[in-house]
Amino acid sequence: MARKLILILTGAALLALALAVQPAAAEPIFNCAEHSKIVEFLGSHYSEKLLAVGLINEAAILEVYVSESGSWTILVTNVSGRSCVVFAGQNWETIPVGPDLKT
Numbered sequence: 001m002a003r004k005l006i007l008i009l010t011g012a013a014l015l016a017l018a019l020a021v022q023p024a025a026a027e028p029i030f031n032c033a034e035h036s037k038i039v040e041f042l043g044s045h046y047s048e049k050l051l052a053v054g055l056i057n058e059a060a061i062l063e064v065y066v067s068e069s070g071s072w073t074i075l076v077t078n079v080s081g082r083s084c085v086v087f088a089g090q091n092w093e094t095i096p097v098g099p100d101l102k103t
Contacts (some may be wrong), residue, residue: 001099003072007020015090028092031084031085032082032083032084033082033083034081034082034083035075035077035082035083036081038075038083039041039065039083042073046065046067046071046073047067047068047069047071048065048066048067048072048073049065049066049067050063050064050065050070051064051065051072051094052064056076057066059079060076060077060078060079061076061077062075062076062086063075063076063077064081066092066094067092070091070092070093071088071089071090071092072088072089072090072092073085073087073088074086074087074088082099
């Protein structure tokens with residue numbers, strides 16, 4: 001139950017951020033850039049590689065990049081190819097889903 005609530009709240013926050021990916025002219029956003037530039041930066045500086053992709057709506061996708069050392073970054077990209085770093089952190093753990101694991 002708590003996991004579903006967290007997923008719903010995270011999805012709502014990411015949706016709001018995805019809708020705001022196009023910054024106003026007077027308000028530069030420094031954590032956004034062309035998708036390929038952010039992906040290149042994540043690979044060269046943190047050794048992060050794409051782990052998961054999800055569709056947020058018809059205008060944005062969410063991507064999760066993770067390194068073997070455990071650093072992670074979540075990007076939201078709009079249809080024009082502009083990406084914003086939404087969250088980043090350390091100690092990522094991938095939990096395998098098996099028949100005995102309740103989600």
